[in-house]
Amino acid sequence: MIDIKNISKWYGTFQVLTDCTTTINKGDVVVVCGPSGSGKSTLIKTVNALEPIQKGDIIVDGTSISDKKTDLPKLRSRVGMVFQHFELFPHLSITDNLTLAQIKVLGRTKDESIKRGMKMLDRVGLSAHKDKFPGQLSGGQQQRVAIARALSMDPIVMLFDEPTSALDPEMVGEVLDVMVALAHEGMTMMCVTHEMGFAKRVSNKVIFMDAGKIVEDCASADFFGKPEERSPRAKDFLSKILQH
Amino acid sequence: MALDLDYSVLTPEVIKTNILPGLYYSLELTFVAMLGGVILGTLIALMRLSSKPWLQRIAATYVDTLRSIPLLMVILWFYLLIPSGFYSMIAGSFGENHRPEFAAVITFTFFEAAYYSEIMRAGIQSVSRGQVYAGYAVGMTYSQCMRLIVLPQAFRNMLPVLLTQTIVLFQDTSLVYAIGAYDFLHGFQTVGQVYNRPNEMVLPAAACYFVLSFSLSMLVRRLQKKIQIIR
Numbered sequence: 104m105i106d107i108k109n110i111s112k113w114y115g116t117f118q119v120l121t122d123c124t125t126t127i128n129k130g131d132v133v134v135v136c137g138p139s140g141s142g143k144s145t146l147i148k149t150v151n152a153l154e155p156i157q158k159g160d161i162i163v164d165g166t167s168i169s170d171k172k173t174d175l176p177k178l179r180s181r182v183g184m185v186f187q188h189f190e191l192f193p194h195l196s197i198t199d200n201l202t203l204a205q206i207k208v209l210g211r212t213k214d215e216s217i218k219r220g221m222k223m224l225d226r227v228g229l230s231a232h233k234d235k236f237p238g239q240l241s242g243g244q245q246q247r248v249a250i251a252r253a254l255s256m257d258p259i260v261m262l263f264d265e266p267t268s269a270l271d272p273e274m275v276g277e278v279l280d281v282m283v284a285l286a287h288e289g290m291t292m293m294c295v296t297h298e299m300g301f302a303k304r305v306s307n308k309v310i311f312m313d314a315g316k317i318v319e320d321c322a323s324a325d326f327f328g329k330p331e332e333r334s335p336r337a338k339d340f341l342s343k344i345l346q347h
Numbered sequence: 348m349a350l351d352l353d354y355s356v357l358t359p360e361v362i363k364t365n366i367l368p369g370l371y372y373s374l375e376l377t378f379v380a381m382l383g384g385v386i387l388g389t390l391i392a393l394m395r396l397s398s399k400p401w402l403q404r405i406a407a408t409y410v411d412t413l414r415s416i417p418l419l420m421v422i423l424w425f426y427l428l429i430p431s432g433f434y435s436m437i438a439g440s441f442g443e444n445h446r447p448e449f450a451a452v453i454t455f456t457f458f459e460a461a462y463y464s465e466i467m468r469a470g471i472q473s474v475s476r477g478q479v480y481a482g483y484a485v486g487m488t489y490s491q492c493m494r495l496i497v498l499p500q501a502f503r504n505m506l507p508v509l510l511t512q513t514i515v516l517f518q519d520t521s522l523v524y525a526i527g528a529y530d531f532l533h534g535f536q537t538v539g540q541v542y543n544r545p546n547e548m549v550l551p552a553a554a555c556y557f558v559l560s561f562s563l564s565m566l567v568r569r570l571q572k573k574i575q576i577i578r
Contacts, residue, residue, distance in 0.1 A: 153480050180486025190481035194499050203495060204485035256485060 104129045104260060104291055105150060110159030112145065119145050120156070121315045127260070127293055127308075132286045134302040134323065135295045137312035138340060143295040144187075146312065147264050150293065151182045164259055180208045183253030187265040189245040191237035197224070197248055198233045201255050209256065216255070223251035227281050243274030250281055261285065263294040299344055303327050311337045356542040357551070365541075369534025370555075372448060376530065377517045380455035384516075385509065387456065388463030393493065395468055406464070413461035419522050425454040426526040447528035451520070459516055466508050470501030507571045514563050518556060531555065 105127040112120040119142050127133050135143045148154040150161060152168045152175050161168045166178055191200050201220030205211045211219070224230050227247035229240075237245055246266055253261060263282065267275045279301055286292055286305045296302065302309060302323060309326040311319035313336050319326060326333070330341055357366075394406035413421065426447060434442035434449050442449055474497045482492035502509075521532045529537075532552055539548035 148480075151484060153483055176483070176486045176488050179484055182484075184481075184484040186477055186481060186484075188475075188477055190475075190477045192478070192481070192496055192500075194503060204487065207491055207495065208486040252485070 104131075104164055105293070106162040107146075107150070108160045108162070110149060110156045110161060112149065112154065112156045112158075119315050120149070122159070123312075123315075123317045124159075125310055125317060125320050127291065129291055130289050131308055132292045132306045133294070133308045133310060134306040135293065135310045135312060136297065136299070136302065136340075137318075141312040142315040143312050144264050147262050147293060147295050150262060151179045151184060153179075153184075176208070180204070180256055181259050183256060183258030183261040185246070185249050185253055185261065185263045185266045187269050189237070189242070189249045189269075191245055191249055191252070193237050195236075196233070197229070197235055197237070197240075200237065200248065201252050204252075205255055219257075220251070220255045223254045224248070226254070227251045241274060242270045243277045246270065246274075246278045247281055250278075250285075254285075260291040260293065263292065263296065265295050265297070267296065267298060297344070299327075311340065313337075313340075352547050352550075353544060354547055354551075356538065356544050356547075361538055361542075365538050366531070366534040369529055369531040372529060373517070373520050373531040376448075376452055376455060376520050376523070377513065379452050380459050380516060380520075381513045383456035384459030384463045385467070387460035388465075389467045389498065391460060391464035392467035392471055395464070396471060410461045410464055413458055418458060418519055419525055421458050422451065422454050422522055422525055425457075426450040429453070447523065447526040450526060451523040451528045451530075455516065455520065459512070462512055463509065466505050466512060467501060469508075470505035471497055473504045474500045503574065506574065507567050510567045510570070511564070514560050514567075517563070518560060521556070 107123055107125045107127075109122050109124050110120055111118065111122055123142075123146060125133075135147060137143055145154055149156050150163065150168075152161075156169065159169075163178060163182065166173055168175070168178065191197075192203070195203060198217065198220065201224060202213065202216040205216035205219060206213060209216075221230065221233065224233060227250055229244055229247055229251070232240060232244065232248075237248070240248065250261075250266075266282070267278050270278065275298070279298060282292070282294070282301065283305055294301075294306070306323045309319065309321060309323045310317055311326070311334075318334050319337050326337075327341075330338060333341065391406045391409060394402040395410070397403060429450060431443060431446055434446050436442070438445075438449065478496055478500070479492060482496040487495065520530060523530050524533055524536070527533075535548040535552040536545070539545035
């Protein structure tokens with residue numbers, strides 16, 4: 104479904120991504136991990152072209168993102184994205200946050216989009232908060248609304264960019280619960296995360312990055328189950344992260 | 348000579364025929380210039396923040412030029428340079444007869460746009476990059492993202508500053524005396540000349556400007572507190 108083909112990206116003369124190649128199939132739950140500054144967040148943002156690439160290409164559901172003729176807004180509307188800092192629209196109520204893009208981008212009617220939005224809000228267990236503003240919710244609640252907002256667009260794939268990194272520890276669980284449920288329903292997901300428990304239990308594939316390169320790209324059972332087969336860099340990372 | 352001030356000439360009749368039309372015009376000028384200035388200023392701010400260097404250049408030149416010339420000179424230039432045919436074109440004979448008044452509206456709109464654009468630029472930059480990403484990520488185009496996500500927030504963040512600039516604008520409108528437009532101050536001056544009481548008329552004019560501007564700034568201060576709570 105997503106074909107990342109040999110992409111490279113530079114910020115000025117600094118190369119953030121070097122020849123990254125991987126494939127994500129329908130129904131895959133892929134976890135992207137690695138030390139900070141390794142290019143994980145940049146990689147996931149290139150998938151819906153929020154970050155432009157200078158070399159290579161990405162094919163999302165048959166559409167090339169670097170093709171000049173591609174309607175990027177239309178492509179992005181089919182790819183859900185959840186951000187580290189939630190990025191709900193603070194000047195709009197929860198309901199408006201859920202319906203705005205459905206109405207303005209997908210051209211749905213107001214009734215239709217409210218119905219769809221409320222269904223998703225119910226799914227993340229926050230129906231009671233539909234008339235509040237984002238600032239009135241806790242971080243965990245905001246992130247769940249952000250997931251509902253992305254799901255309201257009926258995406259073919261969901262991208263999660265460190266969805267729990269900015270949360271208080273006790274709120275991490277509620278967000279992960281939503282993500283686990285989503286994965287069990289068969290949603291195709293790509294998640295940048297440090298939650299190794301989630302990666303171990305839910306994902307079927309792990310991508311390990313270091314210094315802008317994809318170092319490991321393997322089944323998660325192998326990544327966690329056969330540490331002896333891993334590269335030294337991944338071994339080092341795993342030993343540090345699994346210690347506790 | 349003692350200050351023997353005589354305000355008996357300021358009858359309700361005189362106020363109605365001479366002063367109030369001037370006040371209306373001053374308020375009209377302020378309001379239209381604010382509205383036009385904010386709209387034009389926002390466009391200039393967007394040009395300045397665009398990724399196209401030639402658009403940035405045009406916007407920067409516009410802002411830097413107008414901010415480097417005294418307002419009084421800009422008022423005179425616009426008045427002298429715009430041909431009278433232009434006014435009859437936009438408002439017929441009414442436009443021709445009120446040339447200074449129309450010239451002032453145009454001047455102030457373009458002049459204030461330079462200042463409002465800097466405020467809006469700061470406002471747009473106060474909205475985080477993540478909000479823009481979020482807008483794009485749900486499939487919005489650049490213009491949707493600006494209209495629906497960034498500008499509403501920028502506007503709200505900058506409202507107190509925009510209004511403060513409008514108070515300055517209101518006071519500056521008194522400069523249109525240079526081209527003879529009939530504004531609030533001109534109204535008082537006319538009364539002073541007609542009834543031979545020029546000295547007396549300076550004080551109430553100043554008092555009125557003070558009261559209007561001061562109450563507006565009080566309003567802005569209250570608004571500022573309110574916005575702080577919402578955040």
